[in-house]
Amino acid sequence: MSKVRVSAFSISADGYGAGIEQSLEDPLGRRGEELHGWAFETQTFRTMFGQDGGSTGIDEGYAARSMAGLGAWIMGRNMFGPVRGPWPNHDWKGWWGPNPPYHVPVFVLTHHERPPLAMEGGTVFHFVTDGIESALDQARVAAGARDIRIGGGVETVRQYLAAQAIDELHIPVSPVLLGKGEALFAGLDLAALGYRVARQEAGENAVHLTIVRGD
Known part of the structure; x- marks a missing residue:
């Protein structure tokens, strides 16, 4: 069955999912x-980035x-790029070059x-102005029958959590x-929203939490 999920959304040990002052140099x-x-x-x-090994x-x-x-992604505008306000032009096509990793x-x-905006490899960006629903x-x-991934950033994930629209989150x-930044869970009562930690596992360089909604 299709899920709405958050995957590989990393946070710091003090709960931040992004740093401050996003820019071209620090996306x-x-x-x-x-x-x-x-x-x-x-x-x-x-x-994914054309490198060997790993x-x-x-x-x-x-x-x-x-x-x-995955059959579709949803992301906030800040994840697509650093441009704010009305689009001055259509020159900005994302951080990822001509062939983004979404497909x-x-x-x-x-x-x-x-x-x-159609890109190489099957990625098509659709710009939605009438809300998260x-x-x-x-x-x-x-x-279709494939999963939908909520890609970020922090505020986008928070909105879908508050709406109880996410079925599963993988949080490394x-x-x-970080000390400061965008706190992923601040002000959200996940337990009251029906979420629970279903699994925890220590990886080589992160601790992986799987959070699910429902029993």
């Missing part, structure tokens, strides 16, 4: 890349599963209209203290 915010050090070492992510242990298993079985329809939450409805149609906890 994940200041020190944000440190959260994903576990993933960058895996075979899956090295292959780890093949527990971390790799989670990395591989994070990209498997399925991607629904980008924004307040400003923009026509769909509309984006999810469109993603369900696109994904990296051994990093």
Whole structure:
């Protein structure tokens, strides 16, 4: 059965899912890349970026599963790029070059209209201006029986959690203290929303939590 899931969404040991001051130089915010050090070492992510080698242990298993079985993605505008306000033009096409790693329809939450953007490898960015429910409805149609991945950033995941729309979250906890940034769970009562920790497993470079909704 199709799931709405968050996968490989790394947080620091003090609960931050992104650093402060996102920019072209720091797309994940200041020190944000440190959260994903576990993933960058895996075979899956090295292959994704045209590199050889990589780890093949527990971390790799989670990395591989994070990209498997997907039929659509949803992301916030900040994850798509650093441009704010009305689109000045359509020159910005994402952080990932001409062939992004998604290869399925991607629904980008924004307040400003923009026509769909087709990229190499089957990725098509659709810009959704009428809210998270509309984006999810469109993603369900696109994904069919495959899963929908909520890719981020932090605020997008928080909105879908508050709406109880996420079935499963894979949260790698990296051994990093950011001190400040965007706190993933601040102000959210996950237990009251029906979520529970179903599994924990120590990988080579992160502790992996699987959080599910329902029994």
